[in-house]
Amino acid sequence: xxxxxxxxxxxxxxxxxxxxxxxxxxxxxxxxxxxxVSQAVRDLGYVANAxxxxxxxxxxxxxxxxxxxxxxxxxxxxxxxxQEVADESxxxxxxxxxxxxxxxxxxxxxxxxxxxxxxxxxxxxxVEDDDFVTALHEQARGLRLQGSILVLCGHxxxxxxxxxxxxxxxxxxxxxxxxxxxHRRIAHLSGPPRFSTTEDRQRGYEGALASYGxxxxxxxxxxxxxxxxxxxxxxARLVDSGIDFSAIFAANDIMAIxxxxxxxDRGLRVxxxxxxxxxxxxxxxxxxxPPLTTVAVPMADIGRRAMGLIVNPPSHTWxxxxxxxxxxRASTSPHRGGSVDPARPPSGAASPAR
Amino acid sequence: xxxxxxxxxxxxxxxxxxxxxxxxxxxxxxxxxxxxVSQAVRDLGYVANAxxxxxxxxxxxxxxxxxxxxxxxxxxxxxxxxQEVADESxxxxxxxxxxxxxxxxxxxxxxxxxxxxxxxxxxxxxVEDDDFVTALHEQARGLRLQGSILVLCGHxxxxxxxxxxxxxxxxxxxxxxxxxxxHRRIAHLSGPPRFSTTEDRQRGYEGALASYGxxxxxxxxxxxxxxxxxxxxxxARLVDSGIDFSAIFAANDIMAIxxxxxxxDRGLRVxxxxxxxxxxxxxxxxxxxPPLTTVAVPMADIGRRAMGLIVNPPSHTWxxxxxxxxxxRASTSPHRGGSVDPARPPSGAASPAR
DNA sequence: CCCGGCCCAGAAAACGGTTTCTGGCTCGGG
DNA sequence: CCCGAGCCAGAAACCGTTTTCTGGGCCGGG
Numbered sequence: 001x002x003x004x005x006x007x008x009x010x011x012x013x014x015x016x017x018x019x020x021x022x023x024x025x026x027x028x029x030x031x032x033x034x035x036x037v038s039q040a041v042r043d044l045g046y047v048a049n050a051x052x053x054x055x056x057x058x059x060x061x062x063x064x065x066x067x068x069x070x071x072x073x074x075x076x077x078x079x080x081x082x083q084e085v086a087d088e089s090x091x092x093x094x095x096x097x098x099x100x101x102x103x104x105x106x107x108x109x110x111x112x113x114x115x116x117x118x119x120x121x122x123x124x125x126x127v128e129d130d131d132f133v134t135a136l137h138e139q140a141r142g143l144r145l146q147g148s149i150l151v152l153c154g155h156x157x158x159x160x161x162x163x164x165x166x167x168x169x170x171x172x173x174x175x176x177x178x179x180x181x182x183h184r185r186i187a188h189l190s191g192p193p194r195f196s197t198t199e200d201r202q203r204g205y206e207g208a209l210a211s212y213g214x215x216x217x218x219x220x221x222x223x224x225x226x227x228x229x230x231x232x233x234x235x236a237r238l239v240d241s242g243i244d245f246s247a248i249f250a251a252n253d254i255m256a257i258x259x260x261x262x263x264x265d266r267g268l269r270v271x272x273x274x275x276x277x278x279x280x281x282x283x284x285x286x287x288x289x290p291p292l293t294t295v296a297v298p299m300a301d302i303g304r305r306a307m308g309l310i311v312n313p314p315s316h317t318w319x320x321x322x323x324x325x326x327x328x329r330a331s332t333s334p335h336r337g338g339s340v341d342p343a344r345p346p347s348g349a350a351s352p353a354r
Numbered sequence: 355x356x357x358x359x360x361x362x363x364x365x366x367x368x369x370x371x372x373x374x375x376x377x378x379x380x381x382x383x384x385x386x387x388x389x390x391v392s393q394a395v396r397d398l399g400y401v402a403n404a405x406x407x408x409x410x411x412x413x414x415x416x417x418x419x420x421x422x423x424x425x426x427x428x429x430x431x432x433x434x435x436x437q438e439v440a441d442e443s444x445x446x447x448x449x450x451x452x453x454x455x456x457x458x459x460x461x462x463x464x465x466x467x468x469x470x471x472x473x474x475x476x477x478x479x480x481v482e483d484d485d486f487v488t489a490l491h492e493q494a495r496g497l498r499l500q501g502s503i504l505v506l507c508g509h510x511x512x513x514x515x516x517x518x519x520x521x522x523x524x525x526x527x528x529x530x531x532x533x534x535x536x537h538r539r540i541a542h543l544s545g546p547p548r549f550s551t552t553e554d555r556q557r558g559y560e561g562a563l564a565s566y567g568x569x570x571x572x573x574x575x576x577x578x579x580x581x582x583x584x585x586x587x588x589x590a591r592l593v594d595s596g597i598d599f600s601a602i603f604a605a606n607d608i609m610a611i612x613x614x615x616x617x618x619d620r621g622l623r624v625x626x627x628x629x630x631x632x633x634x635x636x637x638x639x640x641x642x643x644p645p646l647t648t649v650a651v652p653m654a655d656i657g658r659r660a661m662g663l664i665v666n667p668p669s670h671t672w673x674x675x676x677x678x679x680x681x682x683r684a685s686t687s688p689h690r691g692g693s694v695d696p697a698r699p700p701s702g703a704a705s706p707a708r
Numbered sequence: 709c710c711c712g713g714c715c716c717a718g719a720a721a722a723c724g725g726t727t728t729c730t731g732g733c734t735c736g737g738g
Numbered sequence: 739c740c741c742g743a744g745c746c747a748g749a750a751a752c753c754g755t756t757t758t759c760t761g762g763g764c765c766g767g768g
Contacts, residue, residue: 057726735745
């Protein structure tokens with residue numbers, strides 16, 4: 001029932017071809033007719049049907065973005081960057097929340113293929129699952145076939161353009177920072193299992209320990225799910241277990257926030273009793289108390305570069321590497337006593353056994 | 355170049371009509387042929403072109419969302435709610451960041467009309483601008499004409515389905531909370547001018563003061579822009595100006611975070627020296643220190659209800675009202691020097707007229 | 709044996725645009 | 739006066755689906 005191009009043509013007393021040409025301005029039309037057509041367009045409030053257009057042009061003017069959860073600031077920042085570049089190129093952004101379910105991610109890509117999107121950006125790291133990888137390969141092939149592009153954030157076992165932040169390097173750096181402060185028993189609240197992001201960050205952590213000749217203690221690594229509440233619970237369990245540690249490396253800032261809350265509720269002071277570091281450097285991190293020492297990930301840049309790969313598909317450079325940077329704030333301080341292997345202090349503060 | 359329905363038909367040795375019917379399952383097809391078609395679909399990795407489909411069906415299976423900035427947690431939470439319901443109904447969500455520019459909002463709606471979206475949700479409050487309202491009316495009419503729906507969050511001077519949180523009531527409540535604590539000089543860091551959200555919240559603030567017989571002091575109300583840094587600057591200016599106040603009502607939590615930082619940097623303690631309240635109750639607000647007293651706005655619910663209005667268009671109920679609730683945490687405490695006048699206000703201080 | 713009905717498959721007409729191709733008109737040059 | 743060029747408008751094909759309409763084959767009843 002909305003006005004069609006024929007309606008406009010009829011009202012202006014011209015053919016549909018002429019209307020189309022006025023709208024697109026890619027063919028000479030006499031000023032007189034042009035005005036009449038424009039007037040008719042205004043009168044009818046006509047807007048061209050993007051689907052009919054997408055049917056003949058190969059491009060649809062939309063891109064798809066797959067993420068875990070839009071209310072996670074990490075993804076929100078990436079999307080912000082994507083939006084910026086999409087806007088400049090006049091494209092619309094389709095958001096798909098997978099809730100970290102690989103099957104849904106695949107289903108979403110298929111839907112997006114149906115939409116004939118100009119490209120798909122997967123913002124979440126990849127899941128180590130054979131079925132998933134196989135399915136992803138297939139979808140990537142399908143996208144390529146239709147002249148579309150799959151852009152990955154993080155390194156996948158799929159040959160496709162990618163933007164990869166240096167997760168391992170950042171984790172190494174921030175762990176090294178703790179080591180330099182004299183901490184030796186450093187706990188790690190890790191991310192959800194089988195995710196590349198989780199593993200890269202854990203690898204950096206283990207690498208830093210190894211570089212100091214410290215054997216990894218499995219008891220110090222507890223699983224999480226990148227959520228505040230999950231980290232709160234893990235951290236509380238860690239404290240309650242009585243295991244000895246003087247610092248915590250949370251796999252991301254959201255988890256660090258949960259850890260801070262758990263420590264506070266257990267009566268432990270940061271950084272006096274326990275040093276805490278996170279990862280990502282979310283905007284909020286500087287406003288926590290204490291302000292969080294963390295690793296800055298250029299989230300908006302990831303989005304901008306990823307979208308850039310769609311707007312100007314590269315001929316050769318398939319992978320864009322992005323540096324991460326340790327940001328030292330007030331949630332870390334030198335290990336008390338500076339002892340490499342401190343005895344459990346009488347106060348019980350640094351080794352919170354009950 | 356992606357496979358079309360004809361390719362599938364050819365490979366399966368049937369007509370395109372049959373393929374379509376197998377895919378949609380809305381017409382009897384012999385099992386034998388059905389299998390052959392399914393196999394061909396799989397072989398070719400065929401995915402139906404959503405645009406061609408949208409051309410005949412009236413629905414496109416997409417909805418548009420217009421917001422200021424996706425990296426603002428307020429909007430991110432709303433979108434999360436929208437996503438949930440959109441997923442259930444198998445729809446895709448198009449995100450449009452207007453950066454608070456009314457012209458862009460209009461332009462976006464027009465783009466979305468071209469996409470023949472099933473509906474458009476404007477998440478941001480409305481701007482008091484005649485041109486904008488006129489243009490919005492026109493777009494709303496256009497959407498209605500194409501069987502689509504415009505859903506507004508907040509009350510607009512446009513007759514369209516809406517979801518409106520009780521901003522004024524919440525502002526009244528949280529200001530009353532401060533008044534009950536004995537605060538009399540309460541500063542207000544307000545939002546950007548001419549926004550309904552800003553004005554509703556300010557109205558609640560002024561109403562609460564009035565109910566206590568306190569005249570509004572223009573010097574205590576300073577403009578802001580809903581941003582952390584803007585609020586930081588405003589708050590710092592307020593402190594530096596030497597004006598007397600014992601509490602601050604920030605127009606939203608993001609601004610409260612900026613205020614907290616400014617106060618801390620000026621050596622003022624919260625809540626000992628100054629009480630601070632915000633608005634929205636973002637997920638992070640409980641993890642600030644001190645945890646923020648604020649007004650809970652059911653953001654995800656706003657999104658869910660808004661999307662609900664699109665999925666099941668209402669016949670009569672055009673406006674969904676959503677309650678807000680004061681959440682008291684540790685950023686507020688009784689006014690020092692003892693209750694200036696902590697007694698109840700002159701009777702009848704219930705809630706502001708709506 | 710004939711005919712009506714049922715089950716299933718195909719032909720073709722939309723849907724709403726863009727673009728190629730065709731052609732009418734005007735104008736200037738020879 | 740004729741002809742070619744240039745400018746502009748329209749007719750029609752096409753994009754990839756869905757769906758209506760048509761009809762062939764088969765079965766059962768009369």
